[in-house]
Amino acid sequence: MKSVPKLIRRFVGIMFLSSLLLIILNFALLCIYTLNQAPNGSPWITAQEVADALSQNENGYILTEDTALELQNTDVWAILIDNRTMKVVWQTEKLPENVPISYTASDIASLTRGYIDGYPTFTGEAENGLVVLGYPKDSFWKHMWPSWDYNFIANLPKTVLSVFAINIALIFIIYVIANSKLLKSVKPIVSGIQALSTNEEVHLREKGLLSELAVNINKTSDILQTQSRQLRKRESARANWIAGVSHDIRTPLSMVMGYAGQLESDMQLSEDNRKKATVIVRQSERMRNLINDLNLASKLEYNMQPINPKKQNLIAVIRQVVVDFINMNIDEKYMIEWETDETLTSCPVCIDKDLIKRAVSNLIQNSINHNKQGCHIFVRVISENNVCTVVVADDGVGATDEQIKKLNNTPHYMVCNEKTTEQRHGLGLLIVKQIIFAHNGKMLIKHSEYGGFEVDLSLPMTM
Structure with a gap:
């Protein structure tokens, strides 16, 4: 107030x-x-x-x-x-x-x-x-x-000031009395408007000088509450649907992957059939990853994913992600380089270690997915002004200025292209953004200094 x-x-x-x-x-x-x-x-x-x-x-x-x-x-x-x-x-x-x-x-x-x-x-x-x-x-x-009386002349300045003070006091009293009703009417109106901004239910007395404004505020509150209830209902239904579908698909998908894996390794089958089985395994893995990403994105959006922040050395966490990718024996055309300054040995942050690793893994995988011809991927950690920043960049095909602007400003990254059989759902970047925001951090997408794509993840340092 x-x-x-x-x-x-x-x-x-x-x-x-x-x-x-x-x-x-x-x-x-x-x-x-x-x-x-x-x-x-x-x-x-x-x-x-x-x-x-x-x-x-x-x-x-x-x-x-x-x-x-x-x-x-x-x-x-x-x-x-x-x-x-x-x-x-x-x-x-x-x-x-x-x-x-x-x-x-x-x-x-x-x-x-x-x-x-x-x-x-x-x-x-x-x-x-x-x-x-x-x-x-x-x-x-x-x-x-x-x-004239001498004392009257001697005290004239004091008398004049006293008269002015009395006049001002009288004007003030008259002013307050005349506007007291207005002030009483304004106070609940201001409280109602502040409550509307926080999506609280408002019901003001529809009397007084500003009764018409109170009526409109009450109507606005009713509309907002109705919309909020409907939105929560829809969001709950969508989250439950996503969770149910994800659960129902996992079992048959596991069976498909298991049988396809057996066919892939069955030497009695022809080479052509085993290649088809390999395609089934890879596409099934893509479906499983998509379901996991969709489920995680839904949980992060509705604050259903538990965040367990602990004090961690961000350098050690990100280095482990890079080592894991190198040990995966990915294609030789994708080279991952660790560029963190050797003099920087510690960058303490309060994070959920598994979620941050998931975010950085998504960024590295994103560079791999969008550069079929191969690229160099550069990962480093920077510490400046009590902020730790993880930089994931590549020298691949990159993106246009318009695309980067959309990626930075669009609340989701869903992309559908009828000309290709592989739709780019964009859940990887969405999950990264949700994870960083859940840690009170910032995400910035831009051109890399190597001519490709770059994403900077900034997290507040913990002392």
């Missing part, structure tokens, strides 16, 4: 990423909005610029033309309050009638931080007084009591 926590982590990760992106987006928008509002602090600067641009002569106070035009364009009025008399000694045109012309100290303190009759006011310090600018009533909002 590793997938469900992974799914939950994905949901939580998406939720946290969404929250983080939302916070970053809000912060960016706040910064952009604040920067756009930053120029609104310019009224204080403008008030000081007006105070600096205001000069006095014998006729009174004069404001520069550019500054006066700027005030007019922005619909701003201005006054100058004298420091000594606390009265207005200069004003712009179109001054509202309800703007006082004399002030007290408390009035000046009030207008500095607030308004005059609803007009937001901003001040600038002139040489002999205080310049006051009055903006339209709906242009600015002024905070009249800008004082």
Whole structure:
């Protein structure tokens, strides 16, 4: 059930990423909005610029033309309050009638931080007084009591982080509650799919958000179980049939071979009849070997052949197979050469000795069967990277690239050819492959370095 926590982590990760992106987006928008509002602090600067641009002569106070035009364009009025008399000694045109012309100290303190009759006011310090600018009533909002608790400002970063953490926690709780039903529905679905992959019977509750998917999984499980039962039944019938036929054929075949052998050695028969008896013996031996191969292949396929692995020196096992073939006095046109490096004295593996010998014997016999004109057969054992490899190669007719590809990828080697009376059943290579796979090894068919056919059998080394 590793997938469900992974799914939950994905949901939580998406939720946290969404929250983080939302916070970053809000912060960016706040910064952009604040920067756009930053120029609104310019009224204080403008008030000081007006105070600096205001000069006095014998006729009174004069404001520069550019500054006066700027005030007019922005619909701003201005006054100058004298420091000594606390009265207005200069004003712009179109001054509202309800703007006082004399002030007290408390009035000046009030207008500095607030308004005059609803007009937001901003001040600038002139040489002999205080310049006051009055903006339209709906242009600015002024905070009249800008004082903050010290501890509040000092703890503001911590407070902001706490608020963010609380918001994220609330979002997480809401998210989990909203998706709890989905997660409860996903868990059995994932378990069901995993069970299907191992051919287990599955039956899920067909309720919840994913009920339709549960129904389909249940139907799939029923179909797979039915197919599995039918397949096991067919396989059992086939294995029993092969075993029964093999058993029933052995007795009459032994009688045929026995009588044919007697006729072959009966000197009272003509030479021609004795040759016919020899053919009967050889063909009967082929039939017996075919039956044995078929029975062994069937047992290996259905794990009915007992495997008795023991620690063995693979070099000694394979050398014995080569010696046995040499002692069989096979035709002189088939030369078997032992090419294992003399410095390699031990290659420990855990194997069933008899089955491995059978596999290598099949490969040597395969080279003999497919090279009627004769060939050299080369056998060696290699040890590399904790793997022992048995190589059986020849310099015979070999095989094409297409044939080798099929041999490596086809699960069986059955070959029927209507143009020849001797059908090539291919059980030899099939048995080799089954024996090696039963030992957790690998089999590779390829072109040999001698121009013929080669099979490599790799087995894990035992320490």
